[in-house]
Amino acid sequence: MLSIIVPCYNEEESIPIFFDAVEKVSAQLQHEVEYIFINDGSRDGTLNALRNLYQACPQKVRYLSFSRNFGKEAGLYAGLKEARGDLITVMDVDLQDPPELLPQMIQLLAEDPELDCIGTRRGDRAGEPPIRSFFARMFYRLVNKIGETEMVDGARDFRLMTRQMVDAILELTEYNRFSKGIFSWVGFNTKYLSYENRERVAGSTSWSFWSLLSYSIDGIVNFSEVPLNFASYIGAFSCMGSVIAMLVIFFKTIIKGDPTNGWPSLVCIILFVGGLQLLCLGIIGKYIGKIFLETKKRPVYLVKETEKDQKL
Structure with a gap:
């Protein structure tokens, strides 16, 4: 048949x-x-x-x-x-x-x-x-x-x-x-x-x-599972980038003796990093949502x- x-x-x-x-x-x-x-x-x-x-x-x-x-x-x-x-x-x-x-x-x-x-x-x-x-x-x-x-x-x-x-x-x-x-x-x-x-x-x-x-x-x-790995990589690179930026600012202040100016650029960086965090949370949330639906055992x-x- x-x-x-x-x-x-x-x-x-x-x-x-x-x-x-x-x-x-x-x-x-x-x-x-x-x-x-x-x-x-x-x-x-x-x-x-x-x-x-x-x-x-x-x-x-x-x-x-x-x-x-x-x-x-x-x-x-x-x-x-x-x-x-x-x-x-x-x-x-x-x-x-x-x-x-x-x-x-x-x-x-x-x-x-x-x-x-x-x-x-x-x-x-x-x-x-x-x-x-x-x-x-x-x-x-x-x-x-x-x-x-x-x-x-x-x-x-x-x-x-x-x-x-x-x-x-x-x-x-x-x-x-x-x-x-x-x-x-x-x-x-x-x-x-x-x-x-x-x-x-x-x-x-x-x-x-x-x-x-x-x-x-x-x-x-x-x-x-690559999207999950992608979210992890973004988090790791963001952390490393922020550490490097803080070191540059610290040594620049010590050597030149002047504070770092430019709050507009700081706001842009904060918004950029915040956007990356939301992107990563969205990727993780997508997988969690799939897990949630599976655990319900609905037909x-x-x-x-x-x-x-x-x-x-």
Whole structure:
């Protein structure tokens, strides 16, 4: 069986288009297919669209509806937990992940028993705002330099995984999840397919520049301790600099016999050092916040409704 996990947030228009497109491709596969849609607290008619889809095709369609918006990471985790297939794939409902790649991905996985995952990556970022593309490239360069887990530039969540790999991912029950990093951290042999970037078939994206920036910061914090080391280095250099400055002022006063003037420069230095302290406290606070959320042991998501609640 092939399990297709599809997180949805305000995707009422895209759901039927996605289902029809994947069904055309699934007819070429020699696998039974199950769809697992995750309604992540949508505010439009997404849930009704999933109900209607289940009523029309109850043999293939399953869905979970969260009690509120928990984020895409929670949706991916819920889908992986619910998947029953020997092969599992994750796809975006907006069809930016090409369904026609599925037969090739399955074939590649079948031809090489050493492979555990066929991933996909965008070969270009055509149609994406230049500033978003720039920061995305900078993120991958930075996280690969300071982190212990390699992340492929342009890699998508769209990938075909074996049951063994998914079981390994599910062993990571952490609350703060960053799937791109988790997919790499668990290891397993992965081969990537490149494809040209595609636009959404319907609706609009819920990812703004600032939400993507926040998401990338979470990825860095989750998979690197370098920011903490950076805060320590700043503190050490500030202390050494202040000691050197005090010695210079002391000997200048002893030798020349005049006091050091310039309170404006002193105020600037105080503000600069204060800013460094706040920066370091912010970095440390980010890690403490992650620890705080982990120690609460709250569930990653809460389910309000599933297809089992529907009467055919």
